[in-house]
Amino acid sequence: MTQLTMALFSSQKYEQTSFDACLKNQTDIKLTHFEQSLDAQTAILCQGFDAVCVFVNDVVDKTVIEQLAHYGIKCILLRCAGFNNVDLAAANAHNIKVCRVPAYSPEAVAEHCIALMLTLNRKTHKAYNRIREDNFDLNGLLGFNLFKKTIGVIGCGKIGLALVNILNGFGANVLVCDPYAxxxxxxxxxxxxxxTQSDAISLHCPLNESTHHLIDETAFSKMKTGVMLINTSRGALVDSKACISALKSKKLGYLGLDVYEQESELFFKDRRDEIMQDDIFSRLVSFPNVLVTGHQGFFTKEALAEIAQTTIDNALEFTHNKPLSNEVK
Incomplete structure (x- = not known):
């Protein structure tokens, strides 16, 4: 293959800058950006391309993969670590290679996790709004020290380990649950x-059949009253309805989310002029002790550069028939 033609879906302006920088002196790859997400309706845009590049909320199920195969797509390039949105069996059946970005600045996500913890705890977002209205009252802003608190980290890969290192700096007592740690x-x-022992819990495990709704009604029943829960990993690790019940009963004292189970219908778009159709999400954000960010944990200059470079490297390996360093099988 002399030149790989690649369609990049769910493209954002900030990504275009990073990919353009990587391709500045590169002629082996021709990249076309599409703002649309990849799904069964938009797969027709893949005609004439050799590969597709997708993100976390693109749909790459069996139906879409059958369409991709029909259009001659030979490689799916994920510009993320997770691959739960790809039907790997279908891709293998159609001899379509799948590659991912296994790690990109794990410190970026870990630091965002700490930002959620500290913001929820010290209520700096509320203090900011008060001061802008000349309200200097401290009532309602009481927090707690992370020092000597017990923080549970579920999943201790590169991101989880980066978080552990930061928490050690705070002097926290860190518990880790990970069968591979x-x-x-x-x-x-x-x-x-x-x-049962954690004052705060942070999720950093992959989403699969065994971890789907890992945090559910049963899990909440075992936690301390007033526990803090942070999820910067995958939305479906948490049962959102169970979260609402736990918030109402005050079992869950703080909730920080950078991901959401149904985020593909919400995140990465400006929806200020739309009527919110997701009643569960609306209920979650109505609680004063809930903080949601729109999947921005990865969003640093360093991480974007690493994602783009690794994705291009994966594409070049495929183009030149080299062993695929980051293939998902």
Missing amino acids: TEGNYTLCDIDTLL
Whole structure:
């Protein structure tokens, strides 16, 4: 293959800058950006391309993959670490390669996790609004020290480990639940121990059949009253309806989300002029102790540069028939 033609879906202006920089002196790849998300309706745009590049909320299920195969797509390039939105069995059946970006500035996500923790705890977002209205009252802004608190980290890959290192700097007691973790500057434990002993819990595990709704009504029943929950990983790790019940009962004292189970219908678009159709999301954000950001944990200059470069490197390996370093099988 002399030149790979690639269609990049769910394209944002900030991504175009990063990819343009990587392709500045590159002639082996011809990239076309599409603002549309990839799904069964937009797959027709893939005609004439060799590869597609997708993000977390693009739909790459069996139906879409059958369409991609029909249009001659030979490679799916994920510009993210997770691949739960891709039907790998269907891709394999149609001999379509799938590659991902396994790691991109894990510190970016870990630092955003800390930002959520501190904002919820010290209520700096509320203080900011008060001061702008000349309200200097401290009532209602009381927080707590992270020092010596027990923080549970579920999943200790690169992002989880980066968070552990930051929490160690705060002097927190860190519990880790991960079947693949080795000993480190934390205490390894089982999930029940982590749920029952933690003052705050942060999720950093992949989404699969065993972790879907990992945090559900049963999990909340084991937690301390007033616990803090942070999710910067995948939305469906958390049962949103169970969250609402836990918030109402005050079992859940703080909730910080950078991801949401149905975020594909909401995130990455300006929807100020739309009527919110998701009643569960509307209920969640109505609580004063809930903080939601729109999947921006990865959103740093360093991370964007790494995502673009790794994606292009994956594409070049495919183009030149080299072993695929980041292939998902």
